[in-house]
Amino acid sequence: MQCPMMQNQRAGRRAAKAASQQSVASMRVGGRVCALRASVGRKAASAAQVASRAVSVKVNAIATIERPAGPAPTSSGGGAGTRVMIIGGDGYCGWATALHLSARGYEVCIVDNLCRRQFDLTLGLDTLTPIATIHDRVRKWAEVSGKYISLQIGDICDWEFLSQAFTSFQPEHVVHFGEQRSAPYSMIDRQKAVFTQTNNVVGTLNVLFAIKELKPDCHLVKLGTMGEYGTPNIDIEEGYLTVTHNGRTDTLPYPKQGNSFYHLSKIHDSTNMLFTCKAWKVAATDLNQGVVYGVRTEETMADPMLINRYDYDGIFGTALNRFVVQAAVGHPLTVYGKGGQTRGFLDIRDTVRCIQIAIDNPAARGEMRVFNQFTEQFSVNQLAEIVNREGRKLGLDVVVQNVPNPRVEAEEHYYNAKHTKLVELGLQPHLLADSMIDSLLDFAVQYRDRVRMELIKPAVDWRKTGVKVNTMGAAVAK
Numbered sequence: 001m002q003c004p005m006m007q008n009q010r011a012g013r014r015a016a017k018a019a020s021q022q023s024v025a026s027m028r029v030g031g032r033v034c035a036l037r038a039s040v041g042r043k044a045a046s047a048a049q050v051a052s053r054a055v056s057v058k059v060n061a062i063a064t065i066e067r068p069a070g071p072a073p074t075s076s077g078g079g080a081g082t083r084v085m086i087i088g089g090d091g092y093c094g095w096a097t098a099l100h101l102s103a104r105g106y107e108v109c110i111v112d113n114l115c116r117r118q119f120d121l122t123l124g125l126d127t128l129t130p131i132a133t134i135h136d137r138v139r140k141w142a143e144v145s146g147k148y149i150s151l152q153i154g155d156i157c158d159w160e161f162l163s164q165a166f167t168s169f170q171p172e173h174v175v176h177f178g179e180q181r182s183a184p185y186s187m188i189d190r191q192k193a194v195f196t197q198t199n200n201v202v203g204t205l206n207v208l209f210a211i212k213e214l215k216p217d218c219h220l221v222k223l224g225t226m227g228e229y230g231t232p233n234i235d236i237e238e239g240y241l242t243v244t245h246n247g248r249t250d251t252l253p254y255p256k257q258g259n260s261f262y263h264l265s266k267i268h269d270s271t272n273m274l275f276t277c278k279a280w281k282v283a284a285t286d287l288n289q290g291v292v293y294g295v296r297t298e299e300t301m302a303d304p305m306l307i308n309r310y311d312y313d314g315i316f317g318t319a320l321n322r323f324v325v326q327a328a329v330g331h332p333l334t335v336y337g338k339g340g341q342t343r344g345f346l347d348i349r350d351t352v353r354c355i356q357i358a359i360d361n362p363a364a365r366g367e368m369r370v371f372n373q374f375t376e377q378f379s380v381n382q383l384a385e386i387v388n389r390e391g392r393k394l395g396l397d398v399v400v401q402n403v404p405n406p407r408v409e410a411e412e413h414y415y416n417a418k419h420t421k422l423v424e425l426g427l428q429p430h431l432l433a434d435s436m437i438d439s440l441l442d443f444a445v446q447y448r449d450r451v452r453m454e455l456i457k458p459a460v461d462w463r464k465t466g467v468k469v470n471t472m473g474a475a476v477a478k
């Protein structure tokens with residue numbers, strides 16, 4: 001069996017190979033993937049034009065799309081010109097954020113190894129929406145907006161790649177979305193648990209070292225999750241808890257209780273970040289994000305080729321997005337267990353805005369700042385009820401079904417999580433009004449012919465996690 005790191009690097013190389021086959025911006029020389037620096041202008045460059053400007057660089061699994069020669073915008077201390085590296089910028093939250101910031105004049109560089117696309121290929125999954133390749137997305141964005149996003153394809157667990165990406169782009173902020181983010185995926189089997197923790201913890205550790213060694217004043221904006229806190233029987237604070245114990249008082253990191261190997265990887269990330277803020281004076285913002293729903297942002301709807309991914313399957317789909325698709329195709333809404341599980345939620349339009357707020361109001365050097373990034377909390381039963389009510393208004397035949405809970409979690413519990421800090425900095429939440437559900441349902445109905453019913457059911461049981469290497473075929477077939 002190969003070590004996960006090697007598999008990870010191999011996946012990165014395979015992804016780069018796929019990218020190079022799809023893109024005029026890459027070529028293979030002497031068995032090594034070499035990048036062509038391709039300018040992306042309002043008009044897509046022809047292959048011949050690109051080749052004439054080719055410069056090969058010795059970077060592992062890298063394909064770059066960069067702005068044409070000429071002065072780049074300079075930072076004005078936040079806002080336009082600020083250099084923001086978005087790790088995981090080909091993913092659900094990252095793509096929407098990259099476009100949101102680019103549209104507002106930030107200088108954006110996407111870093112991604114495309115492993116999320118590789119998971120779909122390997123496991124037989126697909127997004128509801130037909131998404132373009134990352135190269136085509138970035139070209140189309142240049143065409144639609146006149147803005148340039150540079151692109152670096154590679155694995156952040158690969159230090160050589162990451163350090164070169166850092167050195168060449170010189171980010172003022174790094175927004176780190178680039179992790180394996182599915183709890184069910186991390187619970188399929190031993191190999192995927194090990195991959196998740198290696199990918200996430202090593203990747204974040206490399207980012208912290210890159211900041212320390214190469215750009216010490218770079219602000220890290222890291223995506224954590226509300227799931228790190230678990231469901232304690234007391235209020236959840238934003239990152240820290242003041243405790244009086246045996247007559248002494250201290251403010252300590254809020255206790256974390258992850259409920260999957262994925263959540264546990266995020267907890268380890270937070271611990272490493274806290275330590276490096278103290279030891280190396282890193283400036284970090286840990287955004288404990290709730291469950292994200294929705295798919296439309298102004299920029300991702302600007303052209304069909306910019307459309308975002310929308311996961312509805314039993315591995316990567318999240319609660320509300322899944323219910324909406326289930327309602328659209330006449331599948332019963334799959335409420336796990338008693339349905340009293342309560343979590344924080346937010347609209348993807350608020351995700352992108354929260355990131356901008358964190359960048360515009362950075363943490364100080366040495367500060368490990370924690371924000372709880374969600375706008376409303378709902379139980380699974382409440383979500384099912386809302387989708388049921390609104391789906392029926394649209395003439396959909398919605399049925400709610402309680403299915404055995406594949407997860408190990410409290411199904412009825414106290415939940416009251418604070419989330420005021422981002423609002424104090426200017427977030428104006430998009431709440432889950434009926435109109436939002438209506439437009440999401442409309443969207444799902446529009447694409448319902450692409451839904452594969454066999455991917456909807458829960459595919460991974462926490463109690464049956466084993467040592468065998470499963471394919472999604474095996475997981476889905478269960």
Ligand SMILES: NC(=O)c1ccc[n+]([C@@H]2O[C@H](COP(=O)([O-])OP(=O)(O)OC[C@H]3O[C@@H](n4cnc5c(N)ncnc54)[C@H](O)[C@@H]3O)[C@@H](O)[C@H]2O)c1
Binds near residue numbers: 093154177179199224
């Ligand atoms: N989607 C949600 O509801 C949600 C909720 C809470 C927290 N989060 C967090 O937000 C972040 C983004 O989530 P998402 O839903 O956009 O996930 P996603 O899977 O759609 O995107 C993650 C991206 O990171 C890339 N990536 C992963 N490992 C990488 C590596 N080693 N090197 C380079 N690129 C790598 C993937 O290819 C993918 O494009 C994650 O850290 C996740 O934990 C998401």
